[in-house]
Amino acid sequence: MNKRLIAGxxxxxxxxxxxxxxxxxxxxxxxxxxxxxDVFRTSTAMPIETTDPARYSALDTSNILSALSVGLYTTDSxxxxxxxxxxxSPSVSKDGRDYTFKLQNDYRWNDGSPVTADDYVYAWQxxxxxxxxxxxxxxxxxxxxxxxxxxxxxxxxxxxVSAPNAxxxxxxxxxxxxxxxxxxxxxxxxxxxxxxxERVGFDYGSSDRKVLSNGPFTIAQWxxxxxxxxxxxxxxxxxxHASIGMRQIHFRVLTQAAALxxxxxxxxxxxxxxxxxxxxxxxxxDLHSVRTESTAYLFFNSQSGPTANVHVRRAMATGFDKRLxxxxxxxxxxxxxxxxxxxxxxxxxxxxxxxxATGNLMQYDTVYAAQQWALAxxxxxxxxxxxxxxxxxxPVATTTATFMQSQLEHNLPGLTLxxxxxxxxxxxxxxxxxxxxxxxxxxxPFGSDAAAYLKFSQSGNVQNVSGYSxxxxxxxxxxxTTKYADQPAKRLPIIQRAERLIITxxxxxxxxMQSGLSYLVRxxxxxxxxxxxxxxxYSAIQP
Numbered sequence: 001m002n003k004r005l006i007a008g009x010x011x012x013x014x015x016x017x018x019x020x021x022x023x024x025x026x027x028x029x030x031x032x033x034x035x036x037x038d039v040f041r042t043s044t045a046m047p048i049e050t051t052d053p054a055r056y057s058a059l060d061t062s063n064i065l066s067a068l069s070v071g072l073y074t075t076d077s078x079x080x081x082x083x084x085x086x087x088x089s090p091s092v093s094k095d096g097r098d099y100t101f102k103l104q105n106d107y108r109w110n111d112g113s114p115v116t117a118d119d120y121v122y123a124w125q126x127x128x129x130x131x132x133x134x135x136x137x138x139x140x141x142x143x144x145x146x147x148x149x150x151x152x153x154x155x156x157x158x159x160x161v162s163a164p165n166a167x168x169x170x171x172x173x174x175x176x177x178x179x180x181x182x183x184x185x186x187x188x189x190x191x192x193x194x195x196x197x198e199r200v201g202f203d204y205g206s207s208d209r210k211v212l213s214n215g216p217f218t219i220a221q222w223x224x225x226x227x228x229x230x231x232x233x234x235x236x237x238x239x240x241h242a243s244i245g246m247r248q249i250h251f252r253v254l255t256q257a258a259a260l261x262x263x264x265x266x267x268x269x270x271x272x273x274x275x276x277x278x279x280x281x282x283x284x285x286d287l288h289s290v291r292t293e294s295t296a297y298l299f300f301n302s303q304s305g306p307t308a309n310v311h312v313r314r315a316m317a318t319g320f321d322k323r324l325x326x327x328x329x330x331x332x333x334x335x336x337x338x339x340x341x342x343x344x345x346x347x348x349x350x351x352x353x354x355x356x357a358t359g360n361l362m363q364y365d366t367v368y369a370a371q372q373w374a375l376a377x378x379x380x381x382x383x384x385x386x387x388x389x390x391x392x393x394x395p396v397a398t399t400t401a402t403f404m405q406s407q408l409e410h411n412l413p414g415l416t417l418x419x420x421x422x423x424x425x426x427x428x429x430x431x432x433x434x435x436x437x438x439x440x441x442x443x444x445p446f447g448s449d450a451a452a453y454l455k456f457s458q459s460g461n462v463q464n465v466s467g468y469s470x471x472x473x474x475x476x477x478x479x480x481t482t483k484y485a486d487q488p489a490k491r492l493p494i495i496q497r498a499e500r501l502i503i504t505x506x507x508x509x510x511x512x513m514q515s516g517l518s519y520l521v522r523x524x525x526x527x528x529x530x531x532x533x534x535x536x537x538y539s540a541i542q543p
Contacts (some may be wrong), residue, residue, distance in 0.1 A: 040248070040249045048064050051219060065187045068217055071191060072103075073185035078531070084185075085107050086103070086184075104239070117165065120161070121161050121163050123189075126192060130151075136186070142174060142175075143161060145158045146159060208221070216241070216539035229252050230251050231251070232248065232251075232538065263520060273332070273519060275329065278332050287520055292532060293444075293534075294514070296440065300466055301438070312380075312385070315372035317511075318363065318369040321407060326516075330516070332516040334513045337513050339360065339499060340361075340456075341358075349488050358499065383414045388437045389437070390430065444535070454477055458477050459474050479491075528541065
């Protein structure tokens with residue numbers, strides 16, 4: 001699969017992933033749950049694409065997969081990586097590269113067969129196999145030989161992972177990795193039953209009959225990606241099934257208006273609020289709001305068209321008021337983002353929040369934006385420049401794009417900014433062919449490692465939608481991920497230099513905001529277990 005095609009799919013997996021709202025002004029004061037207490041009913045804006053942990057792309061799908069299976073580690077309701085199948089701490093070589101894990105022997109697939117170390121070997125080899133077209137295969141690059149296998153220069157059986165016996169898993173890293181637990185808690189590191197996977201082949205995960213689960217839930221009533229209703233059912237084979245609060249979770253694909261209507265009719269137990277509707281529910285007892293670590297950016301086509309000019313990119317990055325956008329137009333808990341890496345993600349060696357320590361790198365500045373715009377017009381030989389901003393068809397993207405259009409066209413005279421709402425598939429096609437100017441997209445991290453954000457700009461990386469390439473940045477990235485991977489004090493200043501290069505100088509990406517999330521949930525449940533990345537931990541919902 002084309003690498004930029006994969007990147008487009010990856011970046012489209014954002015925080016605005018479930019329901020929206022209609023035009024109701026208030027909720028009934030006597031809301032009650034008319035279903036069973038241990039059945040949770042929710043909705044989503046789109047169907048799930050697969051239940052294959054190697055081939056998903058969207059956050060909604062990842063949430064489902066996290067409810068179906070667990071790996072060596074999983075994430076708790078606070079988003080921390082905690083042991084799942086790992087039995088105690090691993091043994092580690094002196095150089096920090098060779099790991100040996102013992103597995104708990106009480107985990108079984110939902111057909112009753114045991115989960116073995118060889119199921120991890122099979123799953124990881126399968127994920128890096130180019131034939132799998134795994135969206136997040138680059139995350140396995142922490143394993144020795146993974147990158148070469150992904151690029152087709154080695155066979156999958158050369159991946160540095162082995163299973164000496166059913167409960168022992170060994171693997172070798174390319175370099176010491178301080179965030180290894182978080183990597184291993186990611187969806188793509190989940191095991192897959194070798195015997196079952198080899199039997200169904202590439203149809204694995206295409207329906208509820210072609211997937212096995214070892215986690216809190218199994219999936220039912222799902223015949224494939226076209227289905228608009230499915231169920232999760234508590235898995236009796238899961239060793240901790242007695243602690244799972246919900247017996248069933250029912251999902252429906254609904255329009256925004258239909259979702260709120262069903263919530264009002266006691267047919268749903270939760271609903272996300274859009275920026276336009278949020279003010280109408282201020283003070284409502286069902287309302288909850290959180291700030292997440294999900295982030296939103298503008299991704300520029302750095303290879304062709306007007307946005308190949310750095311002055312165009314700098315002007316657009318500083319030509320709109322992020323504070324006004326987040327506090328007034330969205331007002332959903334979002335905050336301005338003036339760097340690549342958001343607040344709350346990681347701390348420095350002195351214990352200070354990274355964003356606070358590094359400072360604001362790209363703020364709203366009409367004087368600087370005007371100067372850069374004049375340089376762009378001179379370099380391009382045109383006073384009038386027309387650009388298209390591609391966005392998803394959802395309320396947050398629409399509100400944000402409309403606001404940007406107004407501000408940028410006012411602050412950058414001669415600019416015409418057209419907004420194009422396209423399907424995910426169409427946007428990916430445009431990005432893959434290089435036929436786009438600017439994309440507004442969201443990003444949801446899988447851990448607290450800043451290197452995950454820097455991948456956006458690594459030459460040849462599948463997440464590098466902009467097509468950006470700079471040897472200096474690649475050198476920084478190499479030092480961050482290999483040479484100083486296990487030396488936080490030396491790693492930090494290189495991360496900061498790399499971020500400044502991207503955000504203040506070359507600008508293939510412009511930060512927009514750190515996203516918030518507001519939702520209604522029926523009385524009796526309380527706040528949902530929303531993880532820092534905006535994902536809901538379904539196994540932690542209690543009646």
